[in-house]
Amino acid sequence: MSNVTFLSGERVPLEMHKVRMVQKINLLPVEGRLKAMQEAGFNTFLLKNRDVFLDMLTDSGVNAMSENQYAAMMQADDSYAGSETFYRLEAELQDIFNMKYFLPAHQGRACENIIAKVFVEPGKVALMNYHFTTTKAHITMMGGAVEEIFGDEALKINSDAPFKGDVDINKLNAAIGRLGKEKIAFMRIEAGTNLIGGQPVSMQNVREVSAICRAAGIPLVYDASLLADNLYFIKTHDAHYREAKIVDITREIASLVDIIYFSARKLGAARGGGILVSDEQLFLRMRELVPLFEGFLTYGGMSVREMEAMAVGMRETLDIDVISQTPIFVEALCNELLGKGVPVVTPPGGLGCHVDAMQFCEHVPQSQYRAGALAAALFIAGGVRCMERGTMSEQRGDDGSEHFAEMELARLAIPKRVFTLSQIKYTADRLAWLHKNRSLIGGLEFVEEPKVLRFFFGRLQPVSDWPERLVKQFRKDFGDSL
Numbered sequence: 001m002s003n004v005t006f007l008s009g010e011r012v013p014l015e016m017h018k019v020r021m022v023q024k025i026n027l028l029p030v031e032g033r034l035k036a037m038q039e040a041g042f043n044t045f046l047l048k049n050r051d052v053f054l055d056m057l058t059d060s061g062v063n064a065m066s067e068n069q070y071a072a073m074m075q076a077d078d079s080y081a082g083s084e085t086f087y088r089l090e091a092e093l094q095d096i097f098n099m100k101y102f103l104p105a106h107q108g109r110a111c112e113n114i115i116a117k118v119f120v121e122p123g124k125v126a127l128m129n130y131h132f133t134t135t136k137a138h139i140t141m142m143g144g145a146v147e148e149i150f151g152d153e154a155l156k157i158n159s160d161a162p163f164k165g166d167v168d169i170n171k172l173n174a175a176i177g178r179l180g181k182e183k184i185a186f187m188r189i190e191a192g193t194n195l196i197g198g199q200p201v202s203m204q205n206v207r208e209v210s211a212i213c214r215a216a217g218i219p220l221v222y223d224a225s226l227l228a229d230n231l232y233f234i235k236t237h238d239a240h241y242r243e244a245k246i247v248d249i250t251r252e253i254a255s256l257v258d259i260i261y262f263s264a265r266k267l268g269a270a271r272g273g274g275i276l277v278s279d280e281q282l283f284l285r286m287r288e289l290v291p292l293f294e295g296f297l298t299y300g301g302m303s304v305r306e307m308e309a310m311a312v313g314m315r316e317t318l319d320i321d322v323i324s325q326t327p328i329f330v331e332a333l334c335n336e337l338l339g340k341g342v343p344v345v346t347p348p349g350g351l352g353c354h355v356d357a358m359q360f361c362e363h364v365p366q367s368q369y370r371a372g373a374l375a376a377a378l379f380i381a382g383g384v385r386c387m388e389r390g391t392m393s394e395q396r397g398d399d400g401s402e403h404f405a406e407m408e409l410a411r412l413a414i415p416k417r418v419f420t421l422s423q424i425k426y427t428a429d430r431l432a433w434l435h436k437n438r439s440l441i442g443g444l445e446f447v448e449e450p451k452v453l454r455f456f457f458g459r460l461q462p463v464s465d466w467p468e469r470l471v472k473q474f475r476k477d478f479g480d481s482l
């Protein structure tokens with residue numbers, strides 16, 4: 001984070017990098033944005049990127065890479081088995097995490113597949129601070145169940161708690177007492193808890209969970225996909241770590257857990273993923289599955305160029321200027337929105353700014369997907385693509401009943417080093433306009449609904465002509481502006 005004070009006292013998210021490669025983006029007129037949304041079945045996942053102005057769907061695989069990452073990609077050693085690139089990556093990861101074994105996989109969910117296949121069987125429960133969509137899907141596909149043991153602050157939209165992602169220690173002890181060690185597949189801590197607003201987990205909490213799991217003989221799994229943001233928050237919000245080196249914070253976390261896995265589409269600003277363990281038996285149990293689902297052990301479904309970019313990106317994650325960029329931009333967007341009266345999750349976390357659709361669209365029944373409706377409306381209003389993180393992202397019960405999400409969020413992801421401050425201000429401006437006109441936003445209903453991870457491919461339609469009325473209001477308020 002840049003230690004630069006502005007004369008005005010304003011907290012400006014000053015970029016500690018310069019842009020040396022750019023991509024032209026296209027802002028369609030509002031009528032074109034409506035047409036694109038209709039063609040996408042009112043699901044932002046189904047938009048074509050050519051129709052999107054600011055792509056805040058996710059940070060996954062779309063973070064800006066550094067010149068050193070691109071340079072490294074050019075010297076990759078292409079080989080099915082025994083590639084020099086793999087050994088370079090393995091050595092970097094072993095050093096950064098101080099863990100002995102690395103299993104490559106093509107992305108985060110591939111790691112989850114392997115972990116679920118090894119640890120989960122029908123009747124087993126995976127405990128966690130909060131689920132992630134793909135994590136839960138893999139566990140339930142193996143016949144297991146997920147039990148979330150988050151703290152009281154976790155689901156509060158507005159809170160002062162700096163580590164809302166913390167596991168509730170009392171609930172953990174109670175779950176172990178109730179279920180018994182044999183029924184628990186593993187305990188999982190997700191860094192930078194995605195679905196509750198990119199909220200971090202404290203070191204103290206990892207330490208306490210670790211002690212309990214080790215005493216009970218329960219494997220502790222750490223999802224490090226959002227570790228970069230979490231490291232930033234530990235360093236800046238926990239006085240004990242203010243002077244600590246990022247690498248030492250990373251190694252301390254690693255020393256407390258049994259398995260680390262990550263999506264390198266997020267961590268390391270690359271593409272790919274992997275699992276790290278120190279225990280040989282654990283390594284051997286999971287190793288069998290890598291060639292079956294991913295590829296040979298020295299590439300795991302990744303191209304060698306991705307692996308080179310990952311090795312450099314992981315090392316760069318130890319630089320505070322690199323890892324602070326997303327959190328300070330998230331904070332800037334949240335503050336802009338709060339200043340305009342738009343409800344957002346606080347404190348600002350990592351990953352992105354999370355708009356509270358439960359409140360924003362309180363007039364829309366939850367059964368008509370408040371957050372999904374807000375995501376569609378924002379695209380129409382400004383060409384900004386965000387992601388629904390609410391009831392649409394939940395799975396129906398076995399009896400077909402809808403499972404209402406505890407939070408209805410429209411997540412505006414801030415990929416690392418991609419957007420400028422004026423783009424952030426534009427996004428806040430269009431959201432503020434939408435908030436003023438929120439009564440125009442109506443609900444959505446599924447017309448095509450896949451059984452698994454329905455939010456990816458599902459197609460919806462508006463319950464009325466509200467999108468057309470939104471366009472009319474836009475023209476009235478903004479004249480011929482894009």
Ligand SMILES: Cc1ncc(COP(=O)(O)O)c(C=O)c1O
Pocket residue numbers: 060107108109110132134190194223225226262263264265272273
């Ligand atoms: C916390 C978390 N875990 C796992 C995953 C899955 O990773 P991937 O998209 O690489 O499969 C993600 C992706 O968004 C994530 O945010």
